[in-house]
Amino acid sequence: MLSENEEEYLEEIYALFEDREKISISRISEAMGVSKASTSEMIKKLSEERLLKHERYGEIELTEEGMNIARNIKRKHRLLESFLHFLGKKDVHNEACKLEHGISEESADALCKFLGAPERCPDDGKEIPRCGKDCSECLKKTLADISTGKETVIFRTLCGRKASMRLNELGLLPGEKIKVVNRMAHGPIEVEVKGTKVAIGYGLAKKILVEECE
Amino acid sequence: MRIALAGNANVGKSVIFNALTGLHQHIGNWPGKTIERAEGTLKYRDRTIDVIDLPGIYSLSSFSQEEDITRDYILNEKPDVIINVVDATALERNLYFTLQLLEMERPLVIALNQMDLANTKGIDINIKELQELLGVPVVPVVAIRREGLTDLLEAAIKMDKKPEKEVRYSEALEDAIRKVEERIKTEKYPKRWLAIKLLEGTAPISIDIEDIKRALEDRISMGAFSYIASERYRVVREIVESVQRIIKPEKSFSEKLDAFLTDPLTGSISLIFFFIGIFALIFFFGNIVSATLEALLLSFFTGDNVLYSLYEGFVAGLTIVLPYIVPFYLLLGILEDTGYMARAAFLADRVMHKLGIHGKAIIPLLLSFGCNVPGCLGCRIMEGERERDITIFLSTLVPCSAISVVVMSAVGRTLGLAYVLLLYALVFVILFVLGRIAYKITPGEAVGLIMEMPNLRKPSISVVTKQTYHRTMDFIEIAFPIIIAGSLFVGALNHYGLIEPIAGFFSPVTEGWLLIPALTGVVLIFGVVRKELTVTMLFTLYGTTELGAIMSAPQMLTFTLVVMLYTPCLSTMAALLKEIGPKRTARIVLFETFFAIALGGIFARVLMLF
Structure with missing residues (x-):
């Protein structure tokens, strides 16, 4: 079991790796806002645990095991951010940072399924790493992915309380079959629901999870 | 006896209201709200019946002022009968609201409207069965042709008990x-x-x-x-x-037209043509009528005493109302009644989103280029107070046609078109930035676009003209006293020779901060009455139309920028007052005054660098 601090370091190294930055002790200490001395101590420790490789003065590289752990933490972090975003919270990053170390694998997977296996984090738009299992069961499209003329069934709305209630009252409820009748590229989507037509903004449509039907 | 009309938006409630009450109506606002309140009376078999048209809504969950108004009216005022107007072509959506009305335990009658349209759409409704299932009378009507209205009235008068049936849930x-x-x-x-x-x-x-x-x-x-x-x-x-x-429905003409008007390509092109049309109307028709009317009216009397400024104020009001307000209200009425408004909002949503507001805002913002007054009045189409406040604020910053006249005659004539475009570009950037900031700081949840797209239909001439008449009279009632009093005030200052001392008093702002001649302080004060006065008075004061002789190029640019952004004119203030009340009006007026001055000073210093 790794400490929270170790996990934080691995997560930061993963972030630098994602951004294709050169990973060095000074870069890590800068990104985390800690001293170089404590960084190099931690790198040494992680290296002894065979989670990363560090040649003196060379670049730092995660081992396969280190990479898996780091990716998993990042995944939890971004899933939690997505969830907090769904709750309508503003500063989601710090809260997600605390929660990510306590959440179990099962809960993270359930959260992922609840959110319809989102591809990207709504907070920074970065990719959410996959769990490695078959996604097709959890993966949900959003209303914004449905093209004109297609029918679809609403799975869940992930938008704010007020918007969600208004959608509900117009009949856009989980399980409801709707048809996209018109749409603008990256613009609003017009759907037929309960015998009338309703236009929904693009941002909102991206928060409405749907199940495709043939 | 009191009857309340309730129902979804775009179901023909106002057509029924008009048909019932004829000319005996009063349109005002709900107390403390900016939602229109339409009341009227009718005589039927020796009785006088008051009819009230409640706002068109989809539910009673109190998400909007309209929903609050309807709910509170039914609960507190307890109308004798509620007529629930239901669109026969969208039964499912409409009955959702009916169920909620049933729960409120007031006598209820259902007017099943647009039966003709339902027939052409191949929809057949078993009225007797519907009546039994809901436990209230259901009267089929075609309001636009006045069919079934007597039956409806009879049913409403007879109705004196609360609904018999209770809807059972799981x-x-x-x-x-x-x-x-x-x-x-x-x-x-x-x-x-x-x-x-x-x-x-x-x-x-x-x-x-x-x-x-x-x-x-x-x-x-x-x-x-x-x-x-x-x-x-x-x-x-x-x-x-x-x-x-x-029964197998055919695609109606309205649906084909709808497909054309909301197609990303053909729809956008028609929208652009449509707005060019509105522009042409406001720019040419409005400006020409306004100028002719003003010249004509002012030539009847001349004078320079205080009373004359009273007359001038009256003329200023009239030259806003006739050429701008009346055509605008007509247009707005037609847009609302035909359902095109929703199409325009649909097409413009993506662009407007960049300003932090949704598609509907395109209508008030574009109207504001003609005149800020209809722009501000048009903000009432924005549902949600938050969206409306942001849009109304931005509307007052859009350079109107009077300001365009100033920009053209001050900067265009002396410095050339390039500088005009530069100023406009600058104002648009400011508009964009302020829009983003307003989006961030205005409280409330930002709800994206959720809008029902009503069926396209022919506008009802009587509804639109009556609405225009009442809305115009309502505007006159509020705006004229303000415009005339303001004009009188400035006229009195002028008469008693107080303008120049005041200009002197403001010279630290004009000369000291904005680096423009002190006399411009005078015209900026007059400009609050009418924006074009800023430049015409400047010509009069200096006795020349050659602005180059009065000010240097940077001074001219600073002066014009301040004119473009500063205090809204009296008519706009009157419109703001009518729409958002004194507190928020004061906030906008003060902000824009100080903002324009602050920005003008910075602009003047930046210009010195060149």
């Missing part, structure tokens, strides 16, 4: 409702209605029922609000399935 929900009812002590509200609202979390009062709600949510494993909505729709669907048959 066992889980009924269980919870019963438990909540036991805890309700107040007699002020219908018990069952209040119980459901408490479970929804949208009740007007609070009673602790959290445990019951939680138990219900655990049992159904979803949120109570969503569940109640889905239960209502389930009941509605059962009713609709048993009373409605759809």
